[in-house]
Amino acid sequence: MDLICPAGNLPALKTAVDHGASAVYVGFRDQTNARAFAGLNFSEDDLRQGIGYAHARQRKVYIALNTYPSPAHIGAWQKAVDRAADLDVDAIICADLGVLDYATRQYPNLPRHLSVQASATTHAALRYYRERFGIARAVMPRVLSLQQIERLCERQVVPIEVFAFGSLCIMVEGRCQLSSYVTGVSPNRHGVCSPAKFVRWDEEPGGVRSVHLNDVLIDRYQAHEPAGYPTVCKGRYEVGGEIFHALEEPTSLNTLQLLPMLKAAGVAALKIEGRQRGLAYVGTVTRVWRQAIDQLESHPGAATNPAWQRELDAHAEGHQTTLGPYHRSWH
Amino acid sequence: MQLTLGPLQYFWRRDDVFKFYRAAAQWPLDTIYLGETVCSKRRELGTRDWIALANELAESGREIVLSSLALLEAESDLSALTRLVENGHLRVEANDMSAVQLLRDRKLPFIGGPSLNVYNHVALRLLCADGMQRLVLGIELGRELLQEFKDSGEPLPEFETIAWGRLPLAYSARCYTARALDLAKDDCGFRCIDYPDGLPLKTRESRPFLTINGIQIQSNEHCDLAPDIAELHAAGVQLLRLYPQTNDMESVVARFREAIDSGRPPQRIGKESGYWHGQAGMERLPGSGAADPVQAVISPQ
Secondary structure, rough: OOOEEEEHHHHHHHHHOOOOOOOOOOOOOOOOOOOOOOOOOOOHHHHHHHHHHHHHHHOOEEEEEEEHHHOHHHHHHHHHHHHHHOOOOOOEEEEEEHHHHHHHOOOOOOEEOHHHHOOOHHHHHHHHHHHHOOOEEEEOOOOOOOOHHHHHHHHHHEEEEEEEEEEOOEEEEEEEOOHHHHHHHOHOOOOOOOOOHHHHEEHHHHHHHHEEOEEEEEEEOOOOOOOOOOOOHHEEEEEEEEEOOOOOOEEEOOOOOHHHHHHHOOOOEEEEOOOOHHHHHHHHHHHHHHHHHHHHHOOOOOOOOHHHHHHHHHOOOOEEHHHHHHOOHOO | OEEEEEOOOOOOOHHHHHHHHHOOOOOOOOEEEEEEOOOOOOOOOHHHHHHHHHHHOOOOOOOOOOOOOOOOOOHHHHHHHHHHHOOOOOOOOOOOHHHHHHHHHHOOOOEEEEOOOOOOOHHHHHHHEEEEEEEEOOOOOOOOHHHHHHHHHOOOOOOEEEEEOOOOOOOOEEHHHHHHHOOOOOOOOOOOHOOOOEEEEEEOOEEEEEEEOOOEEEEEEEEEOOHHHHHHHOOOOEEEEEOOOOOOOHHHHHHHHHHHHHOOOOOOOOOOOOOOOOOOOOOOOOOOOOOOOOOOHHOOO
């Protein structure tokens, strides 16, 4: 089972490789990928170095080109495909039909992975992308239960990659317009969710802090409460007279305890979320998952090390984790 | 300009659904979309019931389209989708790539729903080659993108846009209605039937913000593009979609029909679309919105 780790810059890529990633996924420094944050991502020069570093150690590098271009700007995405091919990356990760079509025609030998942003959840949808674009792998949206993942793997349409750890999109990826509705900036089109330039923190009397996103109150925190980043889905709202996290709590996905089941199901690769996270996160999370996968392969049935769970919890958003959609009770 | 009745997004009692659509068959509509698009657990009408109702309504002379689910998870969802696709003669609105594939397998023409991600002319071209004859524009697709579609020189399908109702913003595996009622989704008791126009979500300042509809999140505000019909028509939109609501849908339809037939733009009673103007969906445009929306037509409260 491959371990696919995130990197937002060259040091993170090297850290992921050093700590046991099978492949590292990255993005160019523009809107062509779904983590288009300021100060994040790779210049061409850094990427060339990073790919050299990974390849010298028999590891792979994937480039995410997983946003949806408009007609006027599709040329920039096509050029990004050209650059990826020229850099000799091991795969590109795409969602848009237009980008996939271009890559399939121009670079038939460059492996194409279907991004989570394509929202494909059934073997019929996967068949579409395989027949049209010959995809080599598909990343599943974080909506399916473990049993549904097992069924999908049984079909063997394409090798399946699932999210194993990291921040949790509560909505189907590629099907969420909450950020777009509030700010006009969308994960699908611009590669950004709830961008920082729309965030406003205010101090109120008594140490209360409130946070708005484009003038919509997302949450309010007492002096002692830890405050989270105001993505729309993780705010507290009033429903039926009660105020609570009506959509989702600030929490991270952690499937460490499901690892044997994911392997038995035939999952080809595990993905770690977090290209926006720092070196400590990338290093620790990659190392823990590498150890867990190696132990599972060398000593199937051995108990997981409790220290692993503690280390992962320390890096989880809001310091809490969930089995997320893989476990039915989460739904 | 044609008028369509979009698929019912909420969960209504079986009798209410039949009553609504038998009345709707008499309203001045060109097309009626039927089917469950939000949650596969909703079974007041099963797939066979929807197909039977569609066949009954087809006798009214309206175009009837069967709408498919936006988010499929289980094998049983695919079986239901197969039944819809193999209905024999009615076109299907594909709200997911699974539906596109099943229709393409059978070489059946179809309508692309608003939850397909179509953002450029190449995606349009491929889907048209697959059999797509009409695209219901995703909510983010505004005036500028539509112009870019036209400028691409590609053969285009018909374009339909959401002109009335709450905007569908997001889908999840989680049911937010069940969550709000502290119920597990697997044991939800189908309580969304108690919220036939959705469950309001407000900010902590009690400002209306979103609407919970099972696994779907909608805007709180009703989009109302009736005053913009001439502009939509000039931009290349051929069909206007009106989403069903419990309160006096007949008047909603009549108001749009009157606006089309008379050519006189009515006063806006819902919200203009920020998206159409290339802005955030919730954005208010200076001078273009109604200062005092006529709530009576929108909701019974």
